[in-house]
Amino acid sequence: MKKSRLSRTGVYMIFSCVFLLVVNASLGFALTRQSGRAMRSLIENMMLDVSNTAAALLDGDTLEALEAEDRDTPEYQNALKILTCFESNIELEYIYCIRDMGDGSFVFMIDPDPESPGQFGEHIPYTDALYQASLGVPSVDKEPYEDNWGRFYSAYSPVFSSARKVAGIVAVDFSAEWYEDQINRQIRTTLMFVGASLLIAVAVIVLIAARYRKHFGALFHEMNQVSDGIETLVREVSPGTEIASVEDDVAHSNDGFSELGAKVHALQNKLSEQIAIVRSQAYIDGLTRLGNRAAYEDHVRRLEEQIRQGTAAFSVILFDLNGLKEINDRHGHEKGDQVIVEAASVLRQAFDEGKLYRIGGDEFVVILEGANARTGAWLDEVFGEKSHVSLSKGYAVYDPQTDTEYRAVFNRADNEMYENKREYYLTHEDRRRKP
Numbered sequence: 415m416k417k418s419r420l421s422r423t424g425v426y427m428i429f430s431c432v433f434l435l436v437v438n439a440s441l442g443f444a445l446t447r448q449s450g451r452a453m454r455s456l457i458e459n460m461m462l463d464v465s466n467t468a469a470a471l472l473d474g475d476t477l478e479a480l481e482a483e484d485r486d487t488p489e490y491q492n493a494l495k496i497l498t499c500f501e502s503n504i505e506l507e508y509i510y511c512i513r514d515m516g517d518g519s520f521v522f523m524i525d526p527d528p529e530s531p532g533q534f535g536e537h538i539p540y541t542d543a544l545y546q547a548s549l550g551v552p553s554v555d556k557e558p559y560e561d562n563w564g565r566f567y568s569a570y571s572p573v574f575s576s577a578r579k580v581a582g583i584v585a586v587d588f589s590a591e592w593y594e595d596q597i598n599r600q601i602r603t604t605l606m607f608v609g610a611s612l613l614i615a616v617a618v619i620v621l622i623a624a625r626y627r628k629h630f631g632a633l634f635h636e637m638n639q640v641s642d643g644i645e646t647l648v649r650e651v652s653p654g655t656e657i658a659s660v661e662d663d664v665a666h667s668n669d670g671f672s673e674l675g676a677k678v679h680a681l682q683n684k685l686s687e688q689i690a691i692v693r694s695q696a697y698i699d700g701l702t703r704l705g706n707r708a709a710y711e712d713h714v715r716r717l718e719e720q721i722r723q724g725t726a727a728f729s730v731i732l733f734d735l736n737g738l739k740e741i742n743d744r745h746g747h748e749k750g751d752q753v754i755v756e757a758a759s760v761l762r763q764a765f766d767e768g769k770l771y772r773i774g775g776d777e778f779v780v781i782l783e784g785a786n787a788r789t790g791a792w793l794d795e796v797f798g799e800k801s802h803v804s805l806s807k808g809y810a811v812y813d814p815q816t817d818t819e820y821r822a823v824f825n826r827a828d829n830e831m832y833e834n835k836r837e838y839y840l841t842h843e844d845r846r847r848k849p
Contacts, residue, residue: 438611446604452696453600455708457593458554459700461569461586464504466552466775469571469584470742471496477511477573478581480523482534490524498526500586507566508587511573512538514548514580523582530563538585547572547583550828552774558590565590571775574739578835699772701751702758710771713781717820721812728783729811730823732831733761735776736804736838757803806835 476489484490493511500509510525510532520540522532532538539561543553547570555567566587575581697709705713720726735757742750754776761770761778771779808831810823817823 446601448696449604450597450601451708453597455696455706457596458569459706461554461567461588462552462571464500464506464509465569465571465584465586467747468497468500468509468586469552469573470739470747470775472511472573472582472584474573474575474579474581477523478575478579485534493524494526497524497584501526506586507589508563508585510585512544512570512583512585514583518545520544520548520583541568543568544570544583544585546570548580550574550580550832551777558593563587567593576839578832578839702755702772704758704762704778705769705771707771707773710773710779713769713771714820717781721814721817721819724814726812726814728781728823729809730820730827731780731782732808732824732827733757733778733780733805734807734831734835736806736835737842738776753803757805760803760805804838806831806838808832808834 472493473489477493480490480493497509497511500506508525508527510527511523512520513523514520518540520538522534522536522538524534525531538544539559541555541559543555546553550572552569552571554569558565558567560566567590568588569586571584572580573582573584697706697712698704699706717726717728720728735753738750738753741753754772757776757778758770758772761780765780765782769781769783771781773779808827808829810826810830812820812823
């Protein structure tokens with residue numbers, strides 16, 4: 415009778431360890447992928463911060479009027495000085511200003527590189543991100559490109575004139591080798607700790623298979639090492655995160671097998687929690703805590719699939735802060751960030767937070783689906799006298815008869831938003847001129 419009970423316990427213990435190995439490997443693989451995506455998102459946000467800041471310091475009206483022969487004018491030299499300051503003080507490869515020729519091609523305007531600057535009018539390789547910036551949306555290359563200066567990932571930010579037209583584009587180049595090394599280093603670190611955890615798990619399985627009758631107590635010692643390895647991995651991926659010991663989640667009992675099963679369950683929960691943390695870091699905007707551009711693009715992909723299947727029903731609302739550049743110029747970017755956070759708070763009160771995204775410096779998108787796809791008049795009620803910040807807005811509803819892609823709906827909302835912004839600035843300009 416005793417022998418039968420021990421054999422059954424042994425089978426259960428081996429099964430538990432194999433289960434741990436599979437779960438550890440699966441979650442480790444998922445954690446590695448999420449870690450790489452989170453690192454990519456962090457790098458892209460850093461690149462956009464640099465290009466957005468430089469773009470905010472340039473005067474769009476001055477930039478729009480510059481020509482090649484203006485190289486020695488104070489306006490050209492002032493813009494050159496701003497770009498030179500960034501190139502000298504920030505770890506980047508190149509920073510320069512681009513002009514959209516309007517025919518799908520782009521050329522250099524201002525390049526502060528002291529050794530081999532791009533000449534005014536010299537063509538620049540086309541990328542999708544550069545085209546997005548020409549439409550007024552700050553963007554980052556998803557794939558590297560190569561030109562005469564090397565192989566790069568670049569961030570592009572539009573510089574707007576007072577008429578809200580894209581007067582130029584600030585480009586910031588980062589070496590593709592540096593970009594890819596940052597991501598690969600994070601992945602290698604994660605894989606190292608995942609591998610260590612897997613090796614420990616394998617060692618545990620071998621130990622149980624050979625000696626579980628005699629050394630059942632040693633099993634728990636090895637399991638603790640697995641737990642320590644996972645906690646070390648979590649601290650590496652999410653520095654500063656408070657991690658409760660797995661031992662705190664396991665109730666001790668005289669039944670060793672039950673205690674082992676509880677430990678496996680606790681480890682699984684701990685890894686699942688950390689995957690959720692990494693995922694949230696990759697899809698949440700750090701300033702406003704709204705969905706970021708990566709989350710927005712995922713949502714757009716889902717809508718594109720619904721359009722193809724004929725099941726789409728949604729509306730798009732765009733918001734853009736009025737007067738942010740003036741606030742930044744007068745009070746500094748810290749005050750500008752506060753206004754952005756206030757705008758996010760206003761929008762969060764009116765919309766489902768899960769469908770509200772910050773897609774640029776001061777640009778927000780709301781996607782309403784199904785029954786939530788309301789009329790444009792409803793917006794005026796929400797953003798009347800109740801709003802604490804000044805927001806230009808544009809609204810468009812998906813029409814299955816005419817719209818074949820999400821971009822068509824977005825463009826209508828975008829055009830309406832810019833018309834709304836134009837009217838805002840015309841009105842406020844008139845007010846400033848009155849005695």
